[in-house]
Each structure stands twice: as structure tokens, then as C-alpha cells.
Amino acid sequence: MESLSTAKLPFSLVLLCIATTLLNRVFAIEVCKFPAIFNFGDSNSDTGGFDAALFEIKSPYGETYFHRPTGRGSDGRVVIDFIAQSLGLPYLSAYLNSLEANFTHGANFAEVAATILPPPTVLPVGGFSPFYLDIQTSQFQRFISKTQFIRQQGGVFASLMPKNEYFGKALYTFDIGQNDIYVGVTANQTVEQINASIPNIIKGLSKNIKNIYNLGGRSFWIHNTGPYGCLPHTLTDFPSIEIDAWGCAKSYNELSQNFNHKLKEAIVQLRKELPLAAITYVDVYSVKYSLISDAKKYGFEKPLVACCGYGGKYNHGSVMCGNAGTVNGTEIFAGACENPSTRVSWDGVHNTEAANKIIFDQISSGAFSDPPLPLNKLNKLINGTRKKVERERRDVSKEHVAFFI
Ligand SMILES: *[C@@H]1O[C@H](CO)[C@@H](O)[C@H](O)[C@H]1NC(C)=O
Ligand SMILES: *[C@@H]1O[C@H](CO)[C@@H](O)[C@H](O)[C@H]1NC(C)=O
Ligand SMILES: *[C@@H]1O[C@H](CO)[C@@H](O)[C@H](O)[C@H]1NC(C)=O
Ligand SMILES: *[C@@H]1O[C@H](CO)[C@@H](O)[C@H](O)[C@H]1NC(C)=O
Ligand SMILES: *[C@@H]1O[C@H](CO)[C@@H](O)[C@H](O)[C@H]1NC(C)=O
Numbered sequence: 001m002e003s004l005s006t007a008k009l010p011f012s013l014v015l016l017c018i019a020t021t022l023l024n025r026v027f028a029i030e031v032c033k034f035p036a037i038f039n040f041g042d043s044n045s046d047t048g049g050f051d052a053a054l055f056e057i058k059s060p061y062g063e064t065y066f067h068r069p070t071g072r073g074s075d076g077r078v079v080i081d082f083i084a085q086s087l088g089l090p091y092l093s094a095y096l097n098s099l100e101a102n103f104t105h106g107a108n109f110a111e112v113a114a115t116i117l118p119p120p121t122v123l124p125v126g127g128f129s130p131f132y133l134d135i136q137t138s139q140f141q142r143f144i145s146k147t148q149f150i151r152q153q154g155g156v157f158a159s160l161m162p163k164n165e166y167f168g169k170a171l172y173t174f175d176i177g178q179n180d181i182y183v184g185v186t187a188n189q190t191v192e193q194i195n196a197s198i199p200n201i202i203k204g205l206s207k208n209i210k211n212i213y214n215l216g217g218r219s220f221w222i223h224n225t226g227p228y229g230c231l232p233h234t235l236t237d238f239p240s241i242e243i244d245a246w247g248c249a250k251s252y253n254e255l256s257q258n259f260n261h262k263l264k265e266a267i268v269q270l271r272k273e274l275p276l277a278a279i280t281y282v283d284v285y286s287v288k289y290s291l292i293s294d295a296k297k298y299g300f301e302k303p304l305v306a307c308c309g310y311g312g313k314y315n316h317g318s319v320m321c322g323n324a325g326t327v328n329g330t331e332i333f334a335g336a337c338e339n340p341s342t343r344v345s346w347d348g349v350h351n352t353e354a355a356n357k358i359i360f361d362q363i364s365s366g367a368f369s370d371p372p373l374p375l376n377k378l379n380k381l382i383n384g385t386r387k388k389v390e391r392e393r394r395d396v397s398k399e400h401v402a403f404f405i
């Protein structure tokens with residue numbers, strides 16, 4: 001498992017921000033706050049992109065919190081919702097959702113079934129999202145210029161767009177990689193073969209972080225990947241695989257751990273290459289694993305059984321959550337369990353809102369971050385470099401134009 005290396009914190013920078021805060025308090029200006037979030041990822045953080053662009057995510061998704069399906073892969077809120085809420089920002093609109101979007105305080109480029117690397121096959125024929133990470137980044141690049149153009153036009157549409165200054169001050173969040181492992185699984189690769197592809201996958205993630213830095217991003221919050229071997233979906237795929245003390249598939253968890261190890265190394269390298277960036281590595285793996293190993297402590301039961309689904313040991317065997325199907329000649333609907341708040345897995349791949357809330361509570365404390373700063377103090381890490389950032393901003397905007405050519 002990951003050990004948290006206690007990176008040295010730039011305390012002088014922390015002080016600088018506090019001083020600025022005290023000074024500005026006089027004028028009632030809040031300075032140490034992210035004004036926007038731009039999120040990139042897969043179904044762990046999609047807030048409606050896939051639903052808008054590809055296929056409807058049906059009831060009972062959304063039943064617990066929103067009381068309607070919202071395109072989230074859960075019964076309620078996902079971790080990025082809790083992050084936005086805790087920073088005093090609205091829930092993120094999906095970039096591809098043309099009907100409900102308000103991008104004043106950020107946008108969400110994450111898509112269900114998205115990978116880091118170009119997927120081998122895409123929906124609806126294949127199994128993965130066409131909006132893999134490179135595409136999400138290029139969507140973001142166009143987002144910057146188009147939103148600024150629209151703002152200048154004024155009117156109601158301008159009130160839906162972020163201010164230009166938000167791009168340098170925003171928090172850039174990532175939660176992606178799980179589906180790159182799944183690509184190998186669907187290609188019938190062995191664990192060793194998938195393992196061998198990890199360095200290349202991580203390279204793809206690093207490249208995109210650099211691209212977003214070159215587009216002006218400075219504060220990065222990067223989730224590692226969860227325990228792939230603890231997903232009811234994985235355990236259903238491999239019914240006779242070797243399991244650990246908690247019932248998770250050992251070899252697939254080792255894959256996730258190796259992914260995370262390589263990601264952590266890549267972030268150390270990125271910190272050297274991107275001197276004005278503040279990059280936080282967040283060990284979501286350990287928290288998600290503890291939901292299973294310490295299920296009782298958190299008030300959860302059956303942590304490896306999907307709440308919503310139908311069939312098999314993991315309630316994920318025959319019909320997927322929210323779908324109808326015929327099983328043994330009988331028409332059935334794969335609905336939700338009675339009390340999702342007592343369960344970890346919502347649909348065999350994604351967590352319940354109850355689990356997502358605990359994941360958020362744990363990771364926002366800083367106890368699972370490198371450097372170990374709580375989410376609400378994160379900005380202090382960044383703000384010290386502000387002046388340097390401002391100086392470089394002009395050069396950065398020049399790069400906007402040339403970057404993707
Ligand atoms: C950081 O500090 C500067 C002043 O140096 C301030 O303008 C800014 O709003 C602060 N916060 C952020 C998120 O940039
Ligand atoms: C978009 O959201 C912002 C901030 O929440 C709000 O001030 C603005 O009025 C909204 N725009 C519209 C058109 O509702
Ligand atoms: C993987 O194996 C399954 C079952 O043996 C087979 O149906 C499927 O076609 C194989 N997929 C690929 C991509 O080889
Ligand atoms: C995966 O690859 C790493 C090297 O990148 C190696 O240390 C590790 O043992 C491999 N794990 C598996 C399960 O093959
Ligand atoms: C379908 O019937 C078979 C044979 O009776 C049984 O073993 C299996 O569990 C049934 N499947 C489901 C999903 O109920």
C-alpha cells in the first residue's frame with residue numbers, strides 16, 4: 001500500500017497567504033479561495049456528460065439525493081460534488097450538457113467510460129468513451145477561448161461563463177485510469193500484460209497535466225486509482241481468482257497499486273518540470289480499500305455486493321443497474337437495494353453517495369495527500385507563487401494559441 005511521504009511544505013508561502021488574508025479582511029475580500037474547478041476523468045466524477053452526449057443514465061441512479069437521474073454514476077452525489085460544495089462552489093456542469101449548464105465556477109470534462117489513452121473501441125459499437133483524456137483537454141482548450149468570446153458579447157450567456165482570471169486560479173482535478181486497466185481486461189490480457197502497459201498509461205496522464213499547465217492551470221488535485229480488485233464487477237468477471245482476507249482480487253489490486261506507484265513517481269517528475277504548479281497526489285486507493293476492510297466501522301454491510309443490480313454472488317451477474325432483462329425466462333428489473341446508505345458499492349463499479357461522502361471526508365482532511373494539506377488550505381500552497389504566475393501569465397496566453405498544433 002501507499003506510504004505517505006511527508007513532502008516539505010513551503011511554510012513561507014503559507015505565511016504569505018495568511019498575511020494577504022489578514023490584509024484583505026479589512027476590505028472584506030476573500031483571497032484564499034479557488035473561484036472555479038475544472039475536472040477531468042471517468043465515471044467516478046462524471047456529472048452528466050455521458051448522459052447528455054451518449055446514453056441516458058436511468059432511474060434508480062440519482063434516487064437518494066437528487067431524486068432523479070442526473071447522469072451521475074451513483075444514487076446521489078459523487079466525490080467531485082462534495083469537493084465543489086466544500087469550496088463553496090456550485091456542482092459542476094458537464095461540458096457536453098448543453099441544456100443545464102452554467103460554467104461560471106468551472107466545468108466538468110469527465111465522461112463515463114473514459115480512458116487516458118486512446119481507447120481500442122468506442123461506444124456505441126465498442127465499450128469505451130470517445131472522450132478520452134486528450135479529447136477532454138482539447139475540449140478544455142476550446143472552452144477557454146469560446147467562453148471568453150461569449151463573455152465579451154454580454155447578456156445572459158455571459159453570466160454563464162467563467163471570468164478569464166479564473167483559469168489561473170482554479171483547481172484542476174483528475175480522477176482517471178480505472179478504465180485503462182479495463183481496456184486490458186476486455187482484450188483478455190493477462191495481469192502481467194496489463195501491468196506492462198501502465199508506464200505508457202501514466203505517460204498519457206502526465207502529458208495532459210503538462211498541456212493543462214501550458215494552458216494556464218496551476219493547482220492540481222490528482223486522485224490515484226481505486227482498488228480494481230475490490231469492484232463487484234471485477235469479482236464477477238473472475239469468479240475463481242485468488243482473493244485476499246476481505247474478498248478482493250489480489251492480482252488486480254496489485255495492478256492498481258503499481259499504477260499508483262508509477263503515478264506518484266510521475267508527479268514527482270512533474271513538480272520539477274512545472275515549477276509554478278502545485279500538484280497534490282491524493283491516495284483515494286487507501287480510503288476506498290478501507291471502506292471494505294473497515295466496512296463495519298463505517299456502518300456498511302456487504303461491501304462487495306452491488307446495491308443496484310441483479311444476479312450472482314455480487315448482485316452484478318445478469319442484469320445491470322437500471323436495466324430490464326430476462327433471467328431464466330422471467331422478466332426482471334435490476335433495481336436498488338432497500339437502503340443504499342448502508343452499502344459501499346452502488347452498481348458494482350461505482351460507489352454509493354454514502355461511500356462517496358466518506359471518501360471525500362477522508363481525502364479532504366489532507367491525511368491521504370502528498371503534500372499533506374487539507375483541501376481547504378490547499379490554496380495556501382499555491383498562492384505564494386502567485387506573483388511569479390502573474391508575471392508568466394502573458395507568456396502562457398501566447399502558448400494557448402500554439403499549443404495543440
Ligand atoms: C492569491 O493571492 C492574490 C494576491 O497576491 C489574490 O489576488 C488571489 O485572489 C489569491 N487567491 C487565488 C486563488 O489566487
Ligand atoms: C450562473 O451561476 C452563477 C453563480 O452561481 C450565477 O450568479 C448566475 O446568475 C447563473 N447564471 C444564470 C443565467 O442563471
Ligand atoms: C476474450 O475472451 C472471451 C471469452 O473467451 C471471448 O468471447 C472474447 O471474444 C475475447 N475477446 C477478445 C478481444 O479477444
Ligand atoms: C508490475 O510491474 C512492476 C514494474 O513496473 C513490477 O515491479 C511488478 O512486480 C509487476 N506486477 C505484476 C503483478 O506483474
Ligand atoms: C437461473 O436458473 C439456474 C438453474 O435453476 C440457477 O442456478 C441460477 O441461479 C438462476 N439464475 C438467476 C440469476 O436466478
